Each structure stands twice: as C-alpha cells, then as structure tokens.
Amino acid sequence: MENMTFPKSTISEIIGLLEAVNDAGGIEDAARLAGDFDLELDEILPSIGGAELLGFANVMDGNIELTPVAQKLLDAGIRERKNIIRDKVADVELIKELRNKLIDLSDHKMRKQDVLTFLRTRISTVDIESYFRVIINWTRYAGIIGYNSDSEEICLITQVSHPKI
C-alpha cells in the first residue's frame, strides 16, 4: 500500500486559515498569509494541507483559494459547520479505511496499539503518535470515531447500521 501524507493540523487551525483567506477576498498568497500571522510559511503548511485534503481549498502557484463548500462552511453557524466537516472528514481515505475496519469488527472497537500499527503502514513517520492525536481530533470533532483514553481503544461513534463508505 502506498504511503499517504496526512496534515498535522487541528480542525480549529484549518477553519482559522479559511477565515483569514476569506478576509482577503477568497484567495490569498500563502506566504503573505503566514506573514499576516507572524508565522513562517512552514508553520501554516499543515493547515493548508488540511484545508486541501478536506476539499475546502485549492492550492496553486502559492495561492490558497477557497472552494464553494468552504464558503458555505464559513457562512454557517457552529452546528452546521460541524455537519459540513463531518461529511468532509468521513471522505478522507485514511479515515474511511479506519472506519471500515471498525465496522468489520464485532464490537466496533480497536486497540490504540493496533491503530498505530495500521497507521504505520499508511504514514511514513517516526512520530506516529502525533498523527494518531490529529486523526482522533478530526474524527471526534466530526462524530465519526471516538477514543477512550482509559481503555486505550478507538470506537465507532455512529451506531446506525454502520454502512461502509
């Protein structure tokens, strides 16, 4: 299986980035945007990658451009934003795979160690733990996959018939 890249950015950072691009008229130079926040370009790259992966931005020639669904997200209230993000997070290939694995398991739960082993087959990094935290940040916010830190298990949140995506 081919190694994937996964952006280490929280949902809040991604929305913050989209809001800043929106203030600039819906398209902004990435370096200028970083400068506006007193950040180095590589500090906002994960959020740009996250926005792109979730279908909220197109990046070309150093410019970040909002997609129509990003505009819809920014015009929405907190509840509706969450619904839009849920659909987009559920569409991310790696999360689809993880969710389908949980659906196939009889108790719809998976030990963290097994998740890390799975992630290592998909993401090439020595710091797989931090990717685990980011993925759980996304899936918890989206209400797709939860994590119990006491039992160190992830679990499927959506209990309705678990259709595979």
Next chain:
Amino acid sequence: MLAEIKNVSKTFESNGNKILALDSINISVEDNDFICIVGPSGCGKSTLLRIIVGLEKPTSGEVLFKGKEIAPDNPKVSMVFQNFALFPWLTVKENIELVLESTKTAREAGNIACKYITAVGLDGFESVYPRELSGGMKQRVGFARALAVEPVLLCMDEPFSSLDALTSQNLKDELLMLWGDINMPPDAVIMVTHNVEEAVYLANRIIVLSPRPGKIVADLKIELERPRNRKDPEFYRWVDKVYSLIV
C-alpha cells in the same frame, strides 16, 4: 444599567512602598455592550477585571451589579481564563457540571452541560479529559463552562492569548456567533486583551487604559459593521487610532 464601576482605585504594597495600580476608574456597562479593555503591559487591565468580577477588592470605590455591590460568588457573572483553568482529572462534561453543583440537581447539571457542550461544537468530547484536547478545544470548554451558569455578564481575561494564531482566529469568530445568538447568554461581555486588532475585531466599545497607574484615557464606540474584515482599510484606521492612544 447592568454594572457600574465607580471611582475604583487599587493600591498594592511592595517592600513598604505603596504602588497605585488603578486610578479612579469609572465605567458603566449597559446591555449588549461588548467591551474590550486594552492598554500597555502592567497597566492594571487584569486587576480591573478581577475587581469587576469580585475576585479582588478595590482600595477605594465600588463595583455595582444591577445596583448592588458585586460579590465573588455572583452566579450572574462568569469568567473565562487565559489558561483555561480546567481540572485535569475531570472530563469535559464534569468540568462544566462542577460549576452547577451548588445550584442544580445532578440531572439538571448534566442537561445544562450537554446543552452548552453542543452550543460550542464539542459534542462527542463529553467524556474526554483536558489532556487530550487541543488548546482551542480547551478554551471551548472554558466558554461552555462560563455560559453554563447563564451569566448576565461574561468577563474574559486574555482568552485567546494561549492559542496559536489560526486557532485564535477561529475561536474569535465562534465567540461572535455565540454572542450574536439571542438564545445564548450573556447580556454583556467585558474582555481584557493586549491585542488591539483583536479588540477592534470583537468589541463595540474599547476602553483604553494608560500606563500604570491605569486611568481611562479613552472610551471608544467602535462603529464598524459586522462581520468585520481585518483587511478592510477602515478596520485598520480603528486599529491605528487605538494604538495611538496606547503608545
């Protein structure tokens, strides 16, 4: 009038010397005020906020809330802290339920906690511990906890300064969404910040304090339409105006 800060002064003692931190502060807080208090470092902004919520006594003067002297346990005033102030051994829901413990039954507290967890978009995080949350999520819990007591006046001490720049941007917009929702408390907000852009983005009124001893040098009504755009030249005229009063 919601609250009145009348001739408030504060003096601290250090090595036998008396240091005047705040000098004759007068502020009237009305319904729908979103006040940001700005000023140079050490001007007494946070001290003033602590006096307003009743956590600290002024050396002279008084703070009245709906005509009565403010008390530290006033359930109609709540606070959001810079460093979130969450109990690490309690879950998100338990952190919020805790502030309702003395006034609500366990069942009521649970329902109210869930209502405000949902309002800030944290549903799904009820049983999560603070250590598992990003800074932005922790401060959302801070907002939910402060709103759960259904305060009339919400006070915030640098609520975005512990967050990274992008998360902070996102949370400011979410705070404005909550503020704009007529079904949500509070009636007025007082926020302390050192960030002038943040103040112009959020407030409909900015109070500028002088360097120590903090005195009010300006009380400005921010006449910018919402939603505000940080790239708007008019926005920056206001930012420049406030900066010019501080430096």
